[in-house]
Amino acid sequence: MEIACNVTRQAPLIAELVNLATAHWRGGASVRPLVGEELSATFAVQLGGRTGADLCAVPDAGRHLAELATELRQALLAERPADQAARINAMIGRYGAQPYLVEDVGQPFHLHFHGSGGTQVEALGGEFATALALIVDGYGPDRFGVCEAHQCEAVYIDLTRNASRRYCSAACTARAKTAAYRSRRHA
Numbered sequence: 001m002e003i004a005c006n007v008t009r010q011a012p013l014i015a016e017l018v019n020l021a022t023a024h025w026r027g028g029a030s031v032r033p034l035v036g037e038e039l040s041a042t043f044a045v046q047l048g049g050r051t052g053a054d055l056c057a058v059p060d061a062g063r064h065l066a067e068l069a070t071e072l073r074q075a076l077l078a079e080r081p082a083d084q085a086a087r088i089n090a091m092i093g094r095y096g097a098q099p100y101l102v103e104d105v106g107q108p109f110h111l112h113f114h115g116s117g118g119t120q121v122e123a124l125g126g127e128f129a130t131a132l133a134l135i136v137d138g139y140g141p142d143r144f145g146v147c148e149a150h151q152c153e154a155v156y157i158d159l160t161r162n163a164s165r166r167y168c169s170a171a172c173t174a175r176a177k178t179a180a181y182r183s184r185r186h187a
């Protein structure tokens with residue numbers, strides 16, 4: 001199974017955008033979904049470099065990012081594969097994703113999926129929608145989930161070989177293990 005290395009880099013970014021903008025519980029704590037400039041500035045740090053700077057320069061970036069995050073969450077958590085595929089296809093169309101090769105300084109050509117027009121939010125939308133399509137194609141439709149740890153509704157994208165992921169983070173994996181250990185001792 002060959003998946004563009006882009007996808008493994010983008011999967012955690014997709015989950016992070018969705019979680020920053022839509023989760024009310026993360027890692028056992030109540031959190032406030034980020035909106036507006038707080039959302040765009042925080043996510044720009046995750047992106048880093050020129051992409052992050054370009055994102056902050058988009059007018060009303062936070063609102064557009066929040067819309068993108070909502071679309072991504074609905075696609076990730078769609079109950080039926082046909083519904084999920086339809087949502088991902090709609091995003092690919094809406095954000096005008098198209099494959100083209102890009103050469104970064106000192107690196108070999110690699111494949112990107114956003115058109116040359118549009119804002120950085122639209123570029124991200126195209127990249128992320130295509131990444132989800134490649135994951136469904138390469139790994140199947142069951143690789144997206146919500147963290148099973150107590151008081152956490154963060155989403156994750158599971159790119160493990162054996163589809164074993166159940167938690168959003170190492171911290172939640174540890175919390176769930178501790179909780180299971182305690183309940184066994186009480187039993």
Ligand SMILES: [Zn+2]
Binds near residue numbers: 026152154172
């Ligand atoms: Zn979690």
